[in-house]
Amino acid sequence: MTFSRSKSITRAIAVALILNVFMLGGHSFTYASASFDGSATENVVIVYGNASLEHSRDTRNAEQLMKLYDSLRIHSRIVSLIRVDDYRAGQIQGVTHVFLYGLAEENVNASLGADLRRFSGVIGWIGGGLERYSDYGLQERIAVTGYSNQFTELIFGPGETDDRNETRTLIGETLHVPKLAASDGQTVQRFGWLSDGQKRYPYVLHADKLWAISAIGENASLNDALSRILDQMFDVQRSSWPNVLLMLNNVSPFIDLERLQSTAEWLYEQGVPFIVELRPVFANMEFKQMQRYFEVIREVQQLGGTAVLGNLQGWYPPDAWNTDIERYSETNVTSPEDADVLIALSLQAYLDARIYPLAFTGPMDLLFDQEYVRTMSYFSTFVQNGVWKGYVSDQLPEQAWAGNYVSDKVLLQFDSSNDWEGLQATVERRKKDGATFDDFRNHPNKVSFDESDIASVSGEIRVDGQRVLYEKMVTEEPPEQPPAELSGVNRGIKQTMSFIFIIAGLIVGLFLLAFVAGKRIDRKKHLR
Known part of the structure; x- marks a missing residue:
């Protein structure tokens, strides 16, 4: 609890x-949140692999999943999570974007495949597993030709094919990253490259409703590249x-x-x-x-x-x-x-x-x-x-x-x-x-x-x-309260005490008068 x-x-x-x-x-940053502006209407579903992810003691996959969740919440009012093993037909109906993550080693979910074929929104496939759903029309223009554990460099420029201003960043070794290939270069957009030092493969490919993103990770360059790709997918201009x-x-x-x-x-x-x-x-x-x-x-x-x-x-x-x-x-x-x-x-x-x-x-x-x-x-x-x-x-x-x-x-x-x-x-x-x-x-x-x-x-x-208004709080002084009326018994006690004080005052006064008079008589006797 x-x-x-x-x-x-x-x-x-x-x-x-x-x-x-x-x-x-x-923290340094380069962009703010469309969701925060109140302009976001997107409804996003993340379908993720590894059925034991929620209860796993190894949190590395979960950390990457949550970084993806955070990046998507920036653009969306609703982001929901569904494990691929728990997916049921129709659960992506009515949403605007579907992202699939960590499905390289998961069994194919036929209901998910059928829904993806009919889906009219934007599909983001992150990591491997795309080839497993080739029967559902997801590899018509984008193919996975194999996997590599040797990608160590990200080459990323401002545009999909603009290599003139590209930057090269070492990202360390990545594990089980798909080698993406475009089957039709005329209708497929490319964003960046991943290199193993000898050969390079597209970092992101985009065709129609499908965006294939080969990898995400802890590296800052990969995170920045992902954020720029998401800008494209959600049609957001950073400068605004x-x-x-x-x-x-x-x-x-x-x-x-x-x-x-x-x-x-x-x-x-x-x-x-x-x-x-x-x-x-x-x-x-x-x-x-x-x-x-x-x-x-x-x-x-x-x-x-x-x-x-x-x-x-x-x-x-x-x-x-x-x-x-x-x-x-x-x-x-x-x-x-x-x-x-x-x-x-x-x-x-x-x-x-x-x-x-x-x-x-x-x-x-x-x-x-x-x-x-x-x-x-x-x-x-x-x-x-x-x-x-x-x-x-x-x-x-x-x-x-x-x-x-x-x-x-x-x-x-x-x-x-x-x-x-x-x-x-x-x-x-x-x-x-x-x-x-x-x-x-x-x-x-x-x-x-x-x-x-x-x-x-x-x-x-x-x-x-x-x-x-943001004014200071004014604390009013409490009004003076009129004296409370006394009960009949209390009034009687008050009157009795007043009478006693008066009698006592008279007795004291008479005593003082007698004392002064006695002093004067003694003085006259002394003068004689």
Whole structure:
């Protein structure tokens, strides 16, 4: 299970409030997200091989699968995963793109082959196995002539046949990579080459609806080449995309709030909008430190900071080995420790303090965690933050979360409290290079929970449809309360005590008068 049900709600809250500060250096990147722009309508299915991938202790294939998933989510509102052994007829019906990965050693799925023959969208075949589906019309113009473990160099240029400006990059040895060949050079487009030092073969071939991509991998050059091919497949122009999104991570009541405030002021002076990742809070709101925290975040919003809500600190990935067992013990009972309950409490706490989170952020594993299905339904935008922790599960298109996805490839990330020098140097360098910094509020984002809605519309924040301003919260002094009326018994006691005080005062006064008079009589006797 995602949360230990034996822990009390108090402990869960305490764990969620603990600040775990870690350094996230700035990432370089060259493109942003069509999905984030809200312009993406593509629905993508990945059919992948290796039936034991989900439960495999060797995570290398899974890591490549998740990198592919991340690259495709940049372009698509929905990306779902189906193992080839589990594929059933019609599961790619209605989607725009199908990608097949890791099928070189898998048995042919006849239902998949028949659906691919009829499919009218875009097919991306990554790696080997294409020749196994030759009976379904996938090798009419593109063929696999063999496999090689000796490809060590990627040759890639700006166009499919433009070799004048091509670049050569060593990629290390690759395993079981298909040797692609075009059967009709006039109608098949080529993008790049893979070389073994003696002979080279096309890196990518494109004919009609089929794109054959020979390899993906951990090498940065292969990743960049794949991203450029995906631009072509999704018909995206990089030059039209925003340049930089700046993000401050791990903002909580326990950090140096003065440093956060001074950082926000400096970014405001530089004309740089930014994102602040807020830790969930839902207890001890009356404490002075919490009130100070809310005050600073409101000022950060005024200075161009846009809030997003981070994940619970007590979360850890589900154990994939126990997933099947737990499916039989699921109930519809809602626990106060459930993620959706805690996240909703935190959203309400921030909203009450006039702080407006516009997205949810965390590692990609959250998109596959069944206990986060309701939590993810609150948000139209997810910001990938943190490395993938090793969890993935199959999802049909109707099960996959649909929304705007922001990959960490498009973020410059910094720690909120102890990376001031790195942030300042990076911002100044980017500005010198001509970069522009994108405002998160200018993109369509919406958060809906309980009966409340927070949305960004053309740079404005709206709560339940009403435009809000980033003003400071004014705390009104409580009006003076009239004295409470006394009961009959209390009035009697008050009158009695007043009478006693009056009598006591008279007695004391008479005593003083007698004392003074006696002194005067003694003085007269003495004078005589």
